[in-house]
Amino acid sequence: MNYFVNEKGYYGDFGGAYIPEMLYPNVEELRQNYLKIIGDADFQKEFHHLLKDYVGRPSPLYLAQRLSKKYNANIFLKREDLNHTGAHKINNTIGQILLAEKLGKKRIIAETGAGQHGVATATVCALRGLECVVYMGEIDIQRQAPNVARMKMLGAKVVSAVSGSKTLKDATNEAMRDWINNPVDTHYIIGSVVGPHPYPDMVSVFQSVISEETKKQLTEQTGSDQPDYVLACVGGGSNAMGMFYHFINDENVKLIAVEAGGKGVDTGFSAATTFLGKEGVLHGSRSILMQTEDGQVVEPHSVSAGLDYPGIGPQHAHLFKTSRAKYVSITDDEALDAGLLCTQMEGIIPAIESAHALAYLEKMKFTGGENVVVCLSGRGDKDMDTYMKHFGL
Amino acid sequence: MNRINKIFKEKKNNILSIYYTAGYPGLGDTVTIAAALEKAGADMLEIGFPYSDPVADGPVIQASSKLSLDQGMDLNLLFEQLKELRKTVTIPVLLMGYVNPVLQYGVERFCKACAEVGVDGCIVPDLPMVEYEEFYKETFLKYGLSNIFLVTPQTSVERIHKIDSLSNGFIYLLSSSATTGQNLQVSDTTEAYFTRIAAMDLNNPTMIGFGISSKETFDKACKYANGGIIGTAFVKSIAAGNLEENIETFMAGFRS
Numbered sequence: 001m002n003y004f005v006n007e008k009g010y011y012g013d014f015g016g017a018y019i020p021e022m023l024y025p026n027v028e029e030l031r032q033n034y035l036k037i038i039g040d041a042d043f044q045k046e047f048h049h050l051l052k053d054y055v056g057r058p059s060p061l062y063l064a065q066r067l068s069k070k071y072n073a074n075i076f077l078k079r080e081d082l083n084h085t086g087a088h089k090i091n092n093t094i095g096q097i098l099l100a101e102k103l104g105k106k107r108i109i110a111e112t113g114a115g116q117h118g119v120a121t122a123t124v125c126a127l128r129g130l131e132c133v134v135y136m137g138e139i140d141i142q143r144q145a146p147n148v149a150r151m152k153m154l155g156a157k158v159v160s161a162v163s164g165s166k167t168l169k170d171a172t173n174e175a176m177r178d179w180i181n182n183p184v185d186t187h188y189i190i191g192s193v194v195g196p197h198p199y200p201d202m203v204s205v206f207q208s209v210i211s212e213e214t215k216k217q218l219t220e221q222t223g224s225d226q227p228d229y230v231l232a233c234v235g236g237g238s239n240a241m242g243m244f245y246h247f248i249n250d251e252n253v254k255l256i257a258v259e260a261g262g263k264g265v266d267t268g269f270s271a272a273t274t275f276l277g278k279e280g281v282l283h284g285s286r287s288i289l290m291q292t293e294d295g296q297v298v299e300p301h302s303v304s305a306g307l308d309y310p311g312i313g314p315q316h317a318h319l320f321k322t323s324r325a326k327y328v329s330i331t332d333d334e335a336l337d338a339g340l341l342c343t344q345m346e347g348i349i350p351a352i353e354s355a356h357a358l359a360y361l362e363k364m365k366f367t368g369g370e371n372v373v374v375c376l377s378g379r380g381d382k383d384m385d386t387y388m389k390h391f392g393l
Numbered sequence: 394m395n396r397i398n399k400i401f402k403e404k405k406n407n408i409l410s411i412y413y414t415a416g417y418p419g420l421g422d423t424v425t426i427a428a429a430l431e432k433a434g435a436d437m438l439e440i441g442f443p444y445s446d447p448v449a450d451g452p453v454i455q456a457s458s459k460l461s462l463d464q465g466m467d468l469n470l471l472f473e474q475l476k477e478l479r480k481t482v483t484i485p486v487l488l489m490g491y492v493n494p495v496l497q498y499g500v501e502r503f504c505k506a507c508a509e510v511g512v513d514g515c516i517v518p519d520l521p522m523v524e525y526e527e528f529y530k531e532t533f534l535k536y537g538l539s540n541i542f543l544v545t546p547q548t549s550v551e552r553i554h555k556i557d558s559l560s561n562g563f564i565y566l567l568s569s570s571a572t573t574g575q576n577l578q579v580s581d582t583t584e585a586y587f588t589r590i591a592a593m594d595l596n597n598p599t600m601i602g603f604g605i606s607s608k609e610t611f612d613k614a615c616k617y618a619n620g621g622i623i624g625t626a627f628v629k630s631i632a633a634g635n636l637e638e639n640i641e642t643f644m645a646g647f648r649s
Contacts, residue, residue: 016524017521017523017524018492018519018520018521018524019519019521020448020449020518020519020543021518021521021542021543021544021545021548021567022449022543022545022547022567022570022571022572024521024545024547024548024552025545025547025548025549163455163459164445164446169446173446173448176448177448177451177572180448180449180570180571180572181570181571181572181575183545183547183570184547279496280493280496280497281491281492281493281496281519282446282493283446283448284519291493291497293497294467294468294469294494294497294498295444295493295494295495295496295497295498296444296445296462296467296494297445297446297493
């Protein structure tokens, strides 16, 4: 089974580039150049230099002692929360900003949900001196105020998306509109493994540094590069794809993708795409999305702004349909409890997104000795307000 | 002969096509607007079926789509309404909308329903040529539906020829690379683009859209193409007041 993209931009039945003609030249320019640019030795040298000395990679693979004891398995946390700007998002924005420079672009746009991708984009734009505009849903602007302030301090213009649910989906629509209206000098840094081909592949390649490092670190720590389980949370799915990437063809490694169940998958307030969605086209690719019978996109709900998205990337849709990865969901409350537990047992405050992945450990049964890697995709500083309100801190 | 081919054969230039959103401003206005537009001199109609995430549209058309959806418009209801349309309307009718609602309705079922109610063609902006050719072309052709492609100032000559070879109605030239509702500015670069396309000797006629809001901009469009398409300006004009009077007034501006 091929789990990666084919020459036409598809993962099995999913992917493609469903975009209006206005975007065709931009997307085609990327498609024709991204592999060549990324594969270039100078590009790789600069990318890895920045990942090492600017982002702080490799991020540690930490054997969480007390969680391991509690769950009766070796729980390894891949510490993307320790990256500069506090999440895995910076891996991709470093890659894309270098690519945008090679393509001669002068202006960068991005969408953001929790603000982590917006901050990561604003950061690399400050680093390279490029103009930056970030689209963010009006509701997310309210619930992620510290990240909005960070983006502004970094010199980015934050534009409020006021249509639809006023969250990530609508921020993505606005960013696509901006790109349609500014087709020549602007590069759109998509933050997840969504969008028209080649974005899902490009973003997963940049994020694959996560699993590449994990394999080396596991070998050093356990003598094998093959864990029993790999877990990651999925909104659009970029940290999960980075975490899964180098394990996808290791069929004995079980991949678990954790979606945001919101208030519960049957409550009407959920973002559990594989449970609630069906095949369709959103934001430029054929994938699985939450929609009405008539094909209108359904507003998702999650306590974590980063998972509040009605679709998943096309590669995830393929991994789901072929059963290569298992897709599960965790409710808002379960995630918040897992975030508190991790904080109190390991001294690490996780992003609520990452806490979804941690929460699934509660549902697993271990016999002892299994090696389990959980992608701790981001830190919880941005979520303090939500944690404070929920736990009355 | 398909009504679209017929109108271009008969009229050749100054063809005026009007876009409006189905179910807007009132859910039941779809056919009333069509009849009033034909009476007032429109040569062709583009009826938009609304979508929750219309990325190629500007704020005016997006807002009309949202209202229409909120009022309960969906493809089943639209086809029900369109069954009435051919009792009074004889000009070509196109449906314009995004690909996901078509996929959920079922491509074959959608094309069949279009043919049954007398729809002549479709414009699906986020269905690119390569996807159309591979997945949908056969079904569109089976039901005699024209699929209209967009061309922008950035579209390459080679791609325009390919689009021409896959088209059987007209080619939709965007006045600029932009979402709907911008103003048509015929700069030197735009003029060069229009002239370049006019000189390509394409098999299909061309219509210019996006940014046409007045007689003056319509006349400019007709200088370079077989006609022009008006969307945002028309949708704005019917937002409030008496529908038929608004339409009569709006269209009178193009006859003067």
